[in-house]
Amino acid sequence: MRVEAAENPKHDPIEGVSLDEARSILRSATPGGGIGLEEVIRTFDCDALRADQILRALAVAGYIEPSDVRGQLLFWTLTPNGNRLALEKKRRRIDPEKVNATVLELINRAKIINSDPDRLQRITLKLFGSALQERDDYGDVDVSITYHRRLLPVEERERIEAALRTRQSDHDRQTVMGQVMGAEQQDTREIRAALKNGLPHLSLMRDDPMELGTPFRWLVDHDINADAPRGVAETIFRPNTPSLFEQTTRELPQVSLMKARYREISPTTKVSVEGLHIGMEDAPRLEEALWSPQVTYEGDLVPNDARNDPCVRFAGFQHLCPIWKEQIGGVLMLKRALEWCDQNKVWLRDLVPMVSISRGNRCNVIRLGVVGQLIYFEVGPTVQKGSLMPINRTRVSKIDLAGAFAVARALSKMYFEARCAKLPACSATIFLPSVELERMPDFPSLARSGNLKEGGFAGLVRAELR
Numbered sequence: 001m002r003v004e005a006a007e008n009p010k011h012d013p014i015e016g017v018s019l020d021e022a023r024s025i026l027r028s029a030t031p032g033g034g035i036g037l038e039e040v041i042r043t044f045d046c047d048a049l050r051a052d053q054i055l056r057a058l059a060v061a062g063y064i065e066p067s068d069v070r071g072q073l074l075f076w077t078l079t080p081n082g083n084r085l086a087l088e089k090k091r092r093r094i095d096p097e098k099v100n101a102t103v104l105e106l107i108n109r110a111k112i113i114n115s116d117p118d119r120l121q122r123i124t125l126k127l128f129g130s131a132l133q134e135r136d137d138y139g140d141v142d143v144s145i146t147y148h149r150r151l152l153p154v155e156e157r158e159r160i161e162a163a164l165r166t167r168q169s170d171h172d173r174q175t176v177m178g179q180v181m182g183a184e185q186q187d188t189r190e191i192r193a194a195l196k197n198g199l200p201h202l203s204l205m206r207d208d209p210m211e212l213g214t215p216f217r218w219l220v221d222h223d224i225n226a227d228a229p230r231g232v233a234e235t236i237f238r239p240n241t242p243s244l245f246e247q248t249t250r251e252l253p254q255v256s257l258m259k260a261r262y263r264e265i266s267p268t269t270k271v272s273v274e275g276l277h278i279g280m281e282d283a284p285r286l287e288e289a290l291w292s293p294q295v296t297y298e299g300d301l302v303p304n305d306a307r308n309d310p311c312v313r314f315a316g317f318q319h320l321c322p323i324w325k326e327q328i329g330g331v332l333m334l335k336r337a338l339e340w341c342d343q344n345k346v347w348l349r350d351l352v353p354m355v356s357i358s359r360g361n362r363c364n365v366i367r368l369g370v371v372g373q374l375i376y377f378e379v380g381p382t383v384q385k386g387s388l389m390p391i392n393r394t395r396v397s398k399i400d401l402a403g404a405f406a407v408a409r410a411l412s413k414m415y416f417e418a419r420c421a422k423l424p425a426c427s428a429t430i431f432l433p434s435v436e437l438e439r440m441p442d443f444p445s446l447a448r449s450g451n452l453k454e455g456g457f458a459g460l461v462r463a464e465l466r
Helices: 019-027 037-044 048-060 080-087 096-114 154-165 170-174 176-196 244-248 280-291 310-314 330-343 398-417 443-449
Strands: 064-066 076-078 121-128 141-149 202-205 216-223 228-230 354-359 364-370 373-379 426-431 460-465
Touching: 019 037, 019 048, 019 080, 037 048, 037 280, 048 064, 048 076, 048 280, 076 080, 096 121, 096 141, 096 176, 096 216, 121 176, 141 176, 141 216, 154 176, 170 176, 176 202, 280 310, 280 398, 330 398, 354 398, 364 398, 373 398
Parallel strands: 141 202
Antiparallel strands: 064 076, 121 141, 121 216, 216 228, 354 364, 354 426, 364 373, 426 460
16 A cells, blocks of 8 residues: 655645545545445545445545445545645646745735725635745645625615626626625625636635644735735744644444345346336446445445345346457457356347447447447446346346456547547447557547548548538
């Protein structure tokens, strides 16, 4: 196991996981901040054991904590530190001179805002994070911003609010909050935009460094009662109270991976397909249902009872054929997956080895087989889905699903290798045995050179741009 070097001291290192990898996991959280085995398996293409290790490492480092929701599968929620890491953008490093210039420009802009008679609010700013340290380079400039309502006479407030409302968007005016707090929201948006304009490395946060328990330095202070600037010193304040993360960190459960109670089937056991539907997008969900414990209403963790979902019997099928995990080109991956299907007598071996790619305005599809006998998958930047169930067969095994999943992943890889998303609506048909390449050629390059046509490269049967 490796520990990431302290390349970004603003965020604590995570055992066995880089900060970039952690960020991708945290950003996969469902609405409300929930993360489970499914999200990690989907992000890393790993098994449940590795996913649980990653989740626990994130929890130890203070980025997530066990949810207190009872009566369902165990999941984890983001801590304030986890939210900060998830929302942080990856930027090019900057030198100390750029940091100083950013801070000086920010102070000047804040002074203009705090002297503007047409604002409802005044702001105070605190600098924290790596910008307080002497370093060779920096990732960004972290600044805590606080908005303060001005003490205004009724007539003056109404005048400013009326002017701000004229600059609201039509959508904002139609929302409840836009009607009730629209002027103040517009004021906040304009202030933030004025501060951020042309300063890409400035990271404005609502977090209070005092609550975070992290050192900070005042940049801009303001006396609200007198509506006048207040002087600040170069002093770095170091809170001596526990940080918000330390205050809210909950004890980790001793075990967070438990195999569900259900009737297991062997990899080769055939099961009736009646009432079953399993797509390639379902694999992480089924594995989570198999291995995530149930949280009782008393807060105890017990194995999940998955008998209500017959599909869970197939959980983990994708790991039986690991060819899709190999670092090889999509064409070679598909050929090896089909060889594996032939060796294990999986139904896909009987399909005609013809690959068809169809890109349209609404749906992008890549198929294996001929018309009337297709296994097809929808492909997009954030979605890869399609049925893994056998065609014209009444029974299915885990081995069948494993072969179909490997073929699906190979087809998906071929689609992206061909850079089909860079083309307008198009279609192409390829005869797989004639393709001697390891990976698909670049379709946009073929189109520019006029070679995206029948015979343009070995194996291409038909191509059409629409």
